[in-house]
Amino acid sequence: MSERQPSLRERRRSETRRLIQAHAVRLFTDHGYDAVTVADVAEAAGVSAMTVYRHFPTKEDLVLIDQPARLIAEHVAASPATQPLVRRVGSALVAAATASTGGDGDELTADTKFLLDCLRLMVSTPALRARHLDSQYALQQAVVDALGEDASDPDAAFRAQAATSACIAAMHTALTRWVEDDGRTKLPELIARALTASFGDDAVATHQKD
Known part of the structure; x- marks a missing residue:
């Protein structure tokens, strides 16, 4: 269809x-x-x-950008349920960042520059930092829902929430570094590095870390 x-x-x-x-x-x-x-x-x-x-x-x-949240949730939902939770979420974060920043080109696209400007404002403006935190909670819930864990199983729900929260925290560190670096380092690479530093080499697919 x-x-x-x-x-x-x-x-x-x-x-x-x-x-x-x-x-x-x-x-x-x-x-x-x-x-x-x-x-x-x-x-x-x-x-x-x-x-x-x-x-x-x-x-x-x-200033908020809501498209990455939808992309992330879609990538998570499409990932194999047999993979570890951190791998499912982490790979989705890297894939969505790749899509949002125009892939592998060296030059920043107009959309990437716009995203960088939005993030720079969020980092530097107290009112926007608070609003950005709210959006992170919404992203966490969207990802947990996309993981499809049995909501009737409290332990499974807790594991999904913990893994998602930790991955989003790693992503936030990468976003802050990206802003400080003025976009010179590719965002997907920074997110992959942050995830690897937090969870080890298996946090994202090998080709996404290259």
């Missing part, structure tokens, strides 16, 4: 959302998060403040 293509209305909504977020991140980067208002973002994007709020309920949401 072929995948359903987005409707014209959905495509326009997605384009408007990307336009608003691009202007918001640019303004936050140039002038500082606290100095820019939602009205400023709306004016730069050529839309009303109501339109901004329709797409982004809070100012913090303008």
